[in-house]
Amino acid sequence: MSSLKNCLDPGVTSEGVRAELERILASPEFKASKRCQDFLQFVVDRALAGVTEDLKERTIGIEVFGRHPPYDTSADGIVRVNASEVRKRLAIYYADSARYSDCRITLPTGTYLPVFSKPAKALVEANIPLPPQTPILSPVLSTVGPNRAGSMVTPATFRSPKFRRSIAALIAIVVLAAAVLSVRWLEVAHSQTIVDKFWQPMFQDKAPITLVAAYVPAYDPAATPPNGQFILMTDQYVGGGDLVAAVQISSMLVRLGRPFNLRIGTGVSLDDLRNKPTVLIGYSNTQWKDVTKKFRFFVDDSSHGMIRDNGKPTDWYPHDATPENHAEVDYAVISRAFDPETHAMLILVSGCLQYGTEGAARLITNPELLAPALRNAPKDWQQKNLQLIIQVNVVANSPASSQVVASYYW
Numbered sequence: 001m002s003s004l005k006n007c008l009d010p011g012v013t014s015e016g017v018r019a020e021l022e023r024i025l026a027s028p029e030f031k032a033s034k035r036c037q038d039f040l041q042f043v044v045d046r047a048l049a050g051v052t053e054d055l056k057e058r059t060i061g062i063e064v065f066g067r068h069p070p071y072d073t074s075a076d077g078i079v080r081v082n083a084s085e086v087r088k089r090l091a092i093y094y095a096d097s098a099r100y101s102d103c104r105i106t107l108p109t110g111t112y113l114p115v116f117s118k119p120a121k122a123l124v125e126a127n128i129p130l131p132p133q134t135p136i137l138s139p140v141l142s143t144v145g146p147n148r149a150g151s152m153v154t155p156a157t158f159r160s161p162k163f164r165r166s167i168a169a170l171i172a173i174v175v176l177a178a179a180v181l182s183v184r185w186l187e188v189a190h191s192q193t194i195v196d197k198f199w200q201p202m203f204q205d206k207a208p209i210t211l212v213a214a215y216v217p218a219y220d221p222a223a224t225p226p227n228g229q230f231i232l233m234t235d236q237y238v239g240g241g242d243l244v245a246a247v248q249i250s251s252m253l254v255r256l257g258r259p260f261n262l263r264i265g266t267g268v269s270l271d272d273l274r275n276k277p278t279v280l281i282g283y284s285n286t287q288w289k290d291v292t293k294k295f296r297f298f299v300d301d302s303s304h305g306m307i308r309d310n311g312k313p314t315d316w317y318p319h320d321a322t323p324e325n326h327a328e329v330d331y332a333v334i335s336r337a338f339d340p341e342t343h344a345m346l347i348l349v350s351g352c353l354q355y356g357t358e359g360a361a362r363l364i365t366n367p368e369l370l371a372p373a374l375r376n377a378p379k380d381w382q383q384k385n386l387q388l389i390i391q392v393n394v395v396a397n398s399p400a401s402s403q404v405v406a407s408y409y410w
Helices: 002-007 014-025 034-049 057-063 078-095 120-125 155-159 161-189 194-203 240-255 286-292 354-363 367-373
Strands: 104-106 115-117 209-213 260-264 278-281 297-300 306-309 329-339 344-351 386-395 398-409
Touching: 014 034, 014 104, 014 115, 034 057, 034 078, 057 078, 078 104, 078 240, 078 367, 078 398, 194 329, 194 344, 194 367, 209 240, 240 260, 240 278, 240 344, 240 354, 286 329, 286 344, 297 329, 297 344, 329 354, 344 354, 354 367, 354 386, 354 398, 367 398
Parallel strands: 209 260, 209 278, 278 344
Antiparallel strands: 104 115, 297 306, 329 344, 329 386, 386 398
16 A cells, blocks of 8 residues: 555545546546546556556556557557646646645656645645745834834834844845746746747737637438438538547647637638637638648648648548548648738648547647657747648547658748
8 A cells, every 4th residue: 555655645535536536527627538537537546546557558558448468559659648638637627726625636747646635725724734834034124113022123223233134134035036036937938848839939929819610511410301401501510520629729728828719610701810820720621721722731622631742642641431431540731830811820730530630739739749740840940831741540439649741841
């Protein structure tokens, strides 16, 4: 049980952890992702049982995601991807100040061993001592009047050596604090992740980002359509991959404290996007064909979702797609460029199928995935327009690992 003590703070009980886990799994942040639910349930159960040897990437891949024992963890990053997703969802869950409990579940970066901690407020109420803090000197100065000991503070006091030493000490503390804060600010400024650098051009003018999801054309699902004909609905449904991509990107913008407006594709015109940094999401967003075809790479819906290179056909399309749009491999285009027509930065996330769209959004919001994707980028890639073609492996109808198969910088 020593392993349990390592992840269980004083004052936190196993019963409290399980109660908190039930609340988390039932929350909107986790109800939408069964994979994240299964992942968190597994690691918490094993940690509470003290079976920490099961909290390894290969074991989780086999037990939670049904991988075969000899599978290649370096090629299949499903465990790492979902661990990052669980961390993100937990952060969003606890960002709601109304959700107060006696226990908090976290998954530290670099490990699959969860930590069960007690918030500071709960520690105080339980009479558990908090870590010692450095006292803060807060002198109150007045020219005339009683001091805290009840004696008078007179002008002579200000001329005393003792008072001058106190002032000198105070000045030293202020200077030291300013130096520490400056160093801390520089550390933060230089600790930008690769995701921050990728999105930085979108944040230049401080304007809210317009996030546009696409409507997917669908037919009336009625068993017996009126007049024997199904009715085409062009503005009522959003694809699952597009929706997940919009959630991933909007969640990232919330974490970064960046304002944004979420819009629906057919309700947005090109004029609405002028002078506004914009993210367009969805392989089905045919409204933006004129925009996407300006780039070297774009998805051509008329050619079974093929990605074209300067208008020429390529091998980047889901060869094994079924009539239900399921496939084992999908492709996507990620574009980030300045659009002279709207006079603003533009990011397009377009998959041949829904898997590509979701996988592309996950890549540009996750530093662990984006870093390898930009490993061969030129040194000044942050200041350049760019396009990435990614191949997304699909497992159990969900995007898993991805890799860049082509790129273009200008």
